[in-house]
Structure formats: structure tokens, C-alpha cells
Amino acid sequence: MSGAHKPQVDTSKAHPARVYDWLLGGKDNYAVDRIVGKQLPLVARRSARQNRAFMQRAAKWLAGQGVDQFLDIGTGIPTSPNLHQVVQRAVPSARVVYVDNDPIVLRHAEALLVSTRAGRTQYVEADVRRPDMILEHARDSLDFGRRVAVSLIALLHFIGDEDDPYGIVRTFVDALAPGSFLVLSHGTFDFEPDGARTIAAPYERGGITVSARTRAEVERFFEGLDLVEPGLVIAPRWRKDNRRPSEARSAVYAGVAAVRAS
Numbered sequence: 001m002s003g004a005h006k007p008q009v010d011t012s013k014a015h016p017a018r019v020y021d022w023l024l025g026g027k028d029n030y031a032v033d034r035i036v037g038k039q040l041p042l043v044a045r046r047s048a049r050q051n052r053a054f055m056q057r058a059a060k061w062l063a064g065q066g067v068d069q070f071l072d073i074g075t076g077i078p079t080s081p082n083l084h085q086v087v088q089r090a091v092p093s094a095r096v097v098y099v100d101n102d103p104i105v106l107r108h109a110e111a112l113l114v115s116t117r118a119g120r121t122q123y124v125e126a127d128v129r130r131p132d133m134i135l136e137h138a139r140d141s142l143d144f145g146r147r148v149a150v151s152l153i154a155l156l157h158f159i160g161d162e163d164d165p166y167g168i169v170r171t172f173v174d175a176l177a178p179g180s181f182l183v184l185s186h187g188t189f190d191f192e193p194d195g196a197r198t199i200a201a202p203y204e205r206g207g208i209t210v211s212a213r214t215r216a217e218v219e220r221f222f223e224g225l226d227l228v229e230p231g232l233v234i235a236p237r238w239r240k241d242n243r244r245p246s247e248a249r250s251a252v253y254a255g256v257a258a259v260r261a262s
């Protein structure tokens, strides 16, 4: 594990990982995080659950495609089943590298590191804004000459345009072999016209800037890649379980795309 120091958790201001944990009904959050969570509308809580379910369906689908290497950035506080549990159920030898910049995630990283004997998990404490550094660490566990699935799930709406989120994604994609995958979900106010007031503002008051993006802006992250069916859709619609009624409302877009052979 990189950064094996005792993590210092700042409880004086809210953090995205802990607000998300609260939205999912978890216990790894503080009063400052709950203050933000309680101000958010129901759709935020529902979207968090939809997003987590998307992660699990996408991971299962990728393992079903024979992908056995995963780089998951912005992992979050462990919530079972975590990505490695989903993929190692199907492919016990799968290797998963987790990355997050929140010290509270590092504090719980042991839960992310319980791999099958045949597989491997690694935790890297790093900021997505340092993609080259993340790739350097990930190469300890992953072979980028083979297919890798890079996931940035509910992360990039915390990265403003000033930090060049499109350039960050491009750096990861450029490191991937043909047939690899980009898995991405992203907050949107396309269906929440009042989202700036009802969602972004409570986060902002807690010290967290949210950059919700439109469908066209989220689609741009997949430029030059082949989106797999059903394309870019709201999270609950991505390869949903057909026995359940389809949900119409979500504040999250989700998609999975393959890297083309050049």
C-alpha cells in the first residue's frame, strides 16, 4: 500500500467520500458530513444507491467479458460488495488497484485489500489530478500490455474544468491496450433543473465544489472510444435487471466504453 502513514482525517469540514457513505446509509461519517447529507433532496440519496448498483453491474459485466485487471479511482469508503469482491467472484485471479485521496478511505483500506489467494488488490493514496503518478503505482500490480478496466465512478463531478478533467481521462485512456475499458459515471442536473440550489449549494456550504455536467459534456469523456450497449444512460438504465420497473429519475449518467485498436 502506498502512503502507509496514520491517516489524518479532517472532521472540521465535509468530505465527498463521507457524504456519499451517509447517503448510502453507512456509519463512516461525521456531523459535518451529515449536515450536508441532510440538506440534500431525496434524488441525491436515490442517485447514490443507483450509482453503487451501476458499479456492481458494470464490474460483473466486465468480469464476464474476461477482464481481469481493474484500476478503480475514487474508490470511496468500502461498502460491500466492493469492486474486487464482485469481479473475483467471477474471476478469482483478478487484480484490482484502488485509488482515493481521502484519508478516511485509507483508514478502511484493509477491507479493500482482502483479496482471493489467486488474485491481488493494492491501495494507492493519490489524487486523480496526478494521473501519471497513479499509473506508475498501478504498474506494480497491473500489466498495461493487456486489457485493463479503468473506472472513475462518481468522481469527476468533484473535478472542476480548471483541473482539466478531460485531459486527466485522456492520460488514463492513452495508457490502455486495445480492448481495454473506461467505466465512468457522473453527476448531472439535466433532470434536476433546480440542482444548483438543491444539490450543489448544500455541498458548497460544506466546502465541496460540485461540477455537474450535461449529457454532451459527459459524453465528451468517451471521445474516440466505443460505448458499449446501452450507451450513455442514467445509471439505473445501464444493463438494468429487466424484472424491475425502469426508474425515470436520476442525477447520474453512466457508461462503459472500449478502447479501439489503433
Ligand SMILES: C[S@@+](CC[C@H](N)C(=O)[O-])C[C@H]1O[C@@H](n2cnc3c(N)ncnc32)[C@H](O)[C@@H]1O
Residues within 6 Å of the ligand: 016, 017, 020, 051, 052, 055, 073, 074, 075, 076, 077, 099, 100, 101, 102, 105, 126, 127, 128, 129, 152, 153, 154, 155, 158
Ligand atoms: C461519490 S464517491 C464514489 C465512490 C465509488 N467510486 C462509488 O461510486 O461507489 C467519490 C469518491 O471520489 C473520491 N475523490 C474525490 N476527489 C478526488 C480526487 N481529487 N482524487 C482522488 N479521489 C477523489 C472521494 O474521496 C470519494 O471516495
